[in-house]
């Protein structure tokens with residue numbers, strides 16, 4: 001069979017190949033990117049499901065508007081206001097996870113050969129999705145404070161990209177958070193260079209002690225003209241449940257209209273039933289309570305993971321302590337003859353009964369083979385101590 005040429009730009013994820021090895025009994029996995037299902041607010045979701053199927057089931061079981069279920073658009077608008085960002089219900093569309101928002105951005109913005117700047121490293125599915133549309137990806141370096149803005153500005157001036165894709169808050173895989181000062185500069189650069197910035201923000205609510213700086217979207221009011229160059233992707237996946245597949249896209253009107261048109265041909269609309277469940281859930285005033293538990297649990301797990309890593313691996317690795325999200329991003333230092341090749345380390349770790357993801361696939365080009373990602377979201381504290389102990393033995 002002759003498949004479309006665009007498939008030549010992508011390959012199945014190296015991470016999926018690794019996941020095949022995870023079936024081994026007794027393995028402790030830090031490899032996944034899933035939230036902990038034990039933290040889903042099942043009672044609240046059940047209450048909302050019952051309510052929407054009892055009160056007026058017809059419309060939620062019927063076809064609906066591509067833009068989204070209106071009560072949910074209103075609910076998301078209020079939720080964003082609570083996070084400091086002003087957006088009318090008409091200024092957003094509901095998407096089938098934020099993954100679809102990214103796909104719609106790719107579909108509406110990227111022609112084959114277009115240049116797109118992403119962080120190095122960045123979310124693997126975005127790399128694959130934008131490549132499918134023929135993007136030529138350019139990686140911008142990051143540090144503990146997020147993307148290096150001087151370098152980003154230089155890259156924008158040099159390459160004149162179609163768009164810049166950033167995960168400014170608790171990045172996947174980097175765990176890094178862009179500083180307030182850098183956020184403002186990025187908005188200024190967007191206006192000066194007339195470059196679309198895509199802010200992907202699925203993790204911003206998962207902070208430990210202190211809320212992160214406001215999103216680029218929230219800050220856009222302070223930088224005149226920046227809203228015209230900003231798209232923002234949000235999601236209920238990490239704050240409520242990923243199985244609901246409900247996310248959203250906020251974008252300037254012309255981009256939003258084109259994305260809506262493309263969504264019509266793609267899935268017509270996101271499930272009305274799960275949209276209605278989310279909309280009802282937001283009226284229950286349970287989200288803050290549920291998030292408080294998630295924040296505390298992930299904060300404890302991240303603290304224990306950091307302590308265990310320092311104790312068990314010492315100078316063999318370097319990492320920045322994340323302040324939220326779900327990930328540690330680390331690199332093998334190679335100090336004093338210690339290992340420096342994460343894919344080999346991952347194989348030895350599996351033999352010792354612990355799994356993580358080597359960092360190379362998260363780079364659009366020039367992968368750093370010393371890097372790797374550990375998720376602290378799904379293993380409890382005892383498993384984390386045990387798993388990092390095994391990791392120490394795999395060195």
Ligand code: PMP
Nearest residue numbers: 097098099123172235237242247
């Ligand atoms: N963006 C980032 C950075 C992610 O890590 C994820 C999920 N792991 C997504 C988008 C997609 O999430 P969803 O489609 O479930 O909203």
